[in-house]
Amino acid sequence: MPIVSRGFRGRRRDDAPRDRVPPGQYVTDDFPVLSAGPTPHTPLDEWDFTIVGEVDEQHRWTWDEFRALPSETITVDISCVTKWTKLDMVWEGVPVDALLDGVETSAEYVTAFCDGGYTTNLPLADLTGGKAWIASGYGGEPLEPEHGGPARLLVPHLYFWKSAKWVRGLRLTETDEPGFWESNGYHIYGDPWKEQRYWGD
Amino acid sequence: MEALRLDGNAAAGLLREVFAAEVTTAVGTCDGCGAVEAVGAVHVYLAAGTVLRCPHCEAVVMKVVTDGERIWIDLRGLRTLELAP
Amino acid sequence: MEGTAVLGRLNWQVAEVADVWPETDRVKTLALDVEGWPGHRAGQHVDVRLTADDGYQAQRSYSIASTAGGSRVELTIEQIDDGEVSPYLTEEARSGDRFELRGPVGGYFVWDPNPGGSVLLVGGGSGVVPLMAMVRQRVANGDTVRTRMLYSARSWEDVIYRDELERHDQRVDGFEIVYTLTREQPPGWKGYGRRVDRELLAEVAPEELAVAFVCGPTPFVEAVAEGLVGLGHEPARIKTERFGPTGG
Numbered sequence: 001m002p003i004v005s006r007g008f009r010g011r012r013r014d015d016a017p018r019d020r021v022p023p024g025q026y027v028t029d030d031f032p033v034l035s036a037g038p039t040p041h042t043p044l045d046e047w048d049f050t051i052v053g054e055v056d057e058q059h060r061w062t063w064d065e066f067r068a069l070p071s072e073t074i075t076v077d078i079s080c081v082t083k084w085t086k087l088d089m090v091w092e093g094v095p096v097d098a099l100l101d102g103v104e105t106s107a108e109y110v111t112a113f114c115d116g117g118y119t120t121n122l123p124l125a126d127l128t129g130g131k132a133w134i135a136s137g138y139g140g141e142p143l144e145p146e147h148g149g150p151a152r153l154l155v156p157h158l159y160f161w162k163s164a165k166w167v168r169g170l171r172l173t174e175t176d177e178p179g180f181w182e183s184n185g186y187h188i189y190g191d192p193w194k195e196q197r198y199w200g201d
Numbered sequence: 202m203e204a205l206r207l208d209g210n211a212a213a214g215l216l217r218e219v220f221a222a223e224v225t226t227a228v229g230t231c232d233g234c235g236a237v238e239a240v241g242a243v244h245v246y247l248a249a250g251t252v253l254r255c256p257h258c259e260a261v262v263m264k265v266v267t268d269g270e271r272i273w274i275d276l277r278g279l280r281t282l283e284l285a286p
Numbered sequence: 287m288e289g290t291a292v293l294g295r296l297n298w299q300v301a302e303v304a305d306v307w308p309e310t311d312r313v314k315t316l317a318l319d320v321e322g323w324p325g326h327r328a329g330q331h332v333d334v335r336l337t338a339d340d341g342y343q344a345q346r347s348y349s350i351a352s353t354a355g356g357s358r359v360e361l362t363i364e365q366i367d368d369g370e371v372s373p374y375l376t377e378e379a380r381s382g383d384r385f386e387l388r389g390p391v392g393g394y395f396v397w398d399p400n401p402g403g404s405v406l407l408v409g410g411g412s413g414v415v416p417l418m419a420m421v422r423q424r425v426a427n428g429d430t431v432r433t434r435m436l437y438s439a440r441s442w443e444d445v446i447y448r449d450e451l452e453r454h455d456q457r458v459d460g461f462e463i464v465y466t467l468t469r470e471q472p473p474g475w476k477g478y479g480r481r482v483d484r485e486l487l488a489e490v491a492p493e494e495l496a497v498a499f500v501c502g503p504t505p506f507v508e509a510v511a512e513g514l515v516g517l518g519h520e521p522a523r524i525k526t527e528r529f530g531p532t533g534g
Contacts (some may be wrong), residue, residue, distance in 0.1 A: 001337070002335065002337045002386055003283065003386060004338065005337060005338070005383060005384065008336045008337070008338050008339060008378070008385075009338055010374075026342055030368075033501050034247065034248040035205050036250075037254060038206070038244075038259055053351075066283070071278075081249050117261070146205075153354055161249045180264075181266070183275070184273045185250065185271070186266060197268065199271075199273075203504070204453070204504050204505060207504070207529075208394075208526050210395050210527055211528070213394075214296060214333040214388050223392075224393075225391075239392025239394055240394070242394070242522075242526075
């Protein structure tokens with residue numbers, strides 16, 4: 001183990017209930033901004049969300065159509081693979097179940113694709129059954145661009161790299177296709193409770 | 202203006218582990234747009250891993266992920282890298 | 287298949303704090319003893335890693351302030367509000383404390399005594415640290431390249447290395463410094479009192495530049511680099527070291 005620096009604690013909280021903190025994580029009160037690239041700024045009148053790939057037909061929503069869908073407010077804990085966990089984050093978004101309602105597919109996997117080129121992959125089953133949202137609000141405010149606004153994928157039960165910022169759609173696929181990070185070392189699934197951070201974990 | 206953007210030298214320590222050489226003076230050709238620049242001049246973003254992007258077209262030139270022991274490097278965006286003493 | 291790639295690892299070394307002194311209210315210099323330190327070039331930096339007793343780690347990069355050839359490695363660190371590492375280094379660390387250090391790294395943003403023309407050093411806040419290493423190296427070498435520094439600080443009290451810079455300005459041939467104090471100026475101040483803009487750069491930057499080194503918070507660096515390019519200087523001659531949103 002590396003040498004310990006006397007008196008160093010960092011900025012994490014010590015008082016969180018252990019059963020809410022996945023292994024190897026530390027609790028923060030901040031909302032760190034981590035970005036793999038420049039912040040996109042797609043004007044809302046050019047924004048759309050599409051479901052493509054192994055589908056009966058392409059499904060598409062403009063920003064206005066998307067905002068007209070029923071959304072809900074949820075409170076969830078988030079864990080980032082860089083070891084910070086944030087408890088009780090309040091998000092507002094449309095359940096992915098609502099967007100997939102009526103979509104016919106034999107696909108079992110999904111690739112979320114985003115402005116700026118980021119992608120992430122998950123089993124379709126991890127986006128349904130009330131486990132995922134397309135979130136456009138955080139903390140009672142519209143989602144800021146640096147945190148993925150106007151809309152990001154939100155999948156709280158997996159490491160936060162799966163909650164793709166600036167999401168523009170879902171591509172349904174027959175096979176699991178590793179995305180931006182999954183193709184370069186990060187775990188293909190990413191369950192924080194099993195500490196699935198990297199390949200082979 | 203990207204407040205989080207850093208320069209190639211922000212990745213210098215990590216890249217020394219990968220290349221066993223000082224890489225910021227090496228000259229790379231972006232596979233996206235063909236621009237030729239010193240690695241020190243690329244844009245660096247620190248996210249779940251380290252991302253190096255072409256300062257001209259912002260295409261990903263390199264991705265580096267490490268778990269502290271293993272290192273994964275994606276070099277697809279780099280057409281060529283010239284290292285000279 | 288088991289991989290056996292042999293990487294020329296830049297190992298984490300142990301640094302021991304030998305001395306700490308204040309530069310300004312919010313800035314301190316730590317002088318470190320690093321066993322087996324290989325030496326460095328002015329402008330390079332180190333990665334610092336702190337580990338808590340429960341294994342929690344945080345890592346940041348800091349520019350080396352001292353010249354090559356010194357027995358100790360000096361880092362000048364600004365305390366960032368709500369920072370993770372800087373409050374420890376500036377408020378807690380004392381002689382005998384140890385932490386991990388990796389380096390030196392960086393071959394792109396380093397002092398060259400013979401760049402073939404004038405040098406401009408532009409620093410914003412703690413961005414002056416690697417530039418100061420360069421100035422100190424220039425003085426130690428006896429280099430003669432015409433060097434001008436433009437230093438943007440919030441106030442006269444926030445100017446890091448102030449006395450030393452003033453001495454160099456007065457006594458060192460071919461070196462001069464221009465300050466801009468952006469928030470507050472002392473009585474009788476006749477210098478610049480605003481953020482660096484293209485007009486200010488036009489007045490301060492030499493007409494012909496062999497190289498410019500620009501360092502500080504990312505927004506500062508981008509504004510200066512754009513300004514210099516706008517004045518007609520070649521982008522390849524402008525070397526930048528962005529510190530990120532809040533600076534060093």
